[in-house]
Amino acid sequence: MTDLPPKRPLLIELDEVSDPSLAPPVPDALPEGRAMQAVAGIARARNPLGRLTVWVFSGLFTFVLSVAAYDFVTELFARNPALGWFAFVLTLLAAALVVIFALRELAGFARLARLDGLRAQAEAAHDAADLMAARGVVAGLLRLYGARAETAWGRQRLAEREAEVMDADALLALAERELLTPLDVLARAEVEAAARQVATVTALVPIALADVAAALFSNLRMIRRVAEIYGGRAGSFGSMRLLRRVFSALIATGAVALTDDLIGSVAGGGILAKLSRRFGEGVVNGALTARVGVAAMEICRPLPFRAQTRPNVSSLVTRALAGLFGRG
Secondary structure, eight states: OOOOOOOOOOOOOOSSOOOGGGSOOOOOSOOOOHHHHHHHHHHHOOOHHHHHHHHHHHHHHHHHHHHHHHHHHHHHHHHOHHHHHHHHHHHHHHHHHHHHHHHHHHHHHHHHHHHHHHHHHHHHHHHHTOHHHHHHHHHHHHHHTTTOGGGHHHHHHHHHHGGGOOOHHHHHHHHIIIIIHHHHHHHHHHHHHHHHHHHHHHHHOOSTTHHHHHHHHHHHHHHHHHHHHTTOOOOHHHHHHHHHHHHHHHHHHTOSSOOHHHHHHHHOTTHHHHSOHHHHHHHHHHHHHHHHHHHHHHHHOSSOSSSSOOOOHHHHHHHHTTTTTTOO
16 A cells, blocks of 8 residues: 655645735625605605795796786887787786696696595495495495496496495495496506506616606606596696605605515515616616505595405516516
8 A cells, every 4th residue: 555645735826916805895785776765755855945935936936927028018019009919918828828727736636635535435434334425435436437438337237236235335345346446457557567667767777867757757657647547637736746645655654665575575585686786776666666656546546445455566566577577
């Protein structure tokens, strides 16, 4: 038996010495959905002094503009009556457009208040088990959706079965299933489209603040469309008020913050760690947009979710991002 040489440590000499401090950090942080966090900050921003400043300067600007228009028209009348009448007609048209815009905004607020009133009446009828109050709510829903083609079949079924129901909860559940189911489908489609758009822009557009602008625009349009679907078509100021109400409700429940259950439900385990940081931000922003959409449905819906299941954020995001994952 031959003697083996003693074992010695293997030494590898490097040409240059590497500094471990120069190595890039390990990306251990999960995406935070910064664009949607910024949108939440914009929506919930309330500064009484700032609002007073806006009102004062708006009033001052309107007053100065009115005086300037009056002086301009009277001076034209003195110089040339034909030009004066032309300027006077244009001024009247501009004032009429302002009045029409104001009336549209007021009508939008009235429609939103109508939805809030129906939901409050439905909750009161449910709590008190009041059949007469429930029938009043159903009558209000029929008036609200009487001209909607999406609810024609449901209205017919409701008319056939309404007289047979002698329980307030059962009547409200029947109205919810027959009248609101097709509208829920349309609202979910709007939420999925908005979540897909926000996720795509965040993942593919590297321009600074572009994701914030896209998220704000998409969420505002989504909330406005959801309100229109449920019969509460709002104007510009009404849409901003709806946006503030939705984010206030989410912030009150802590639903805007990124949580582990959101990551797990959307991405599944540690899949986000295998994706790029930008794409992970897109997924999370899309998920938060879907969460905002569900809250908008709850606020704009004339009946609370009881007979129908509340939309699940995970399923909404999965359907919305199916094309991004290659499963569309």
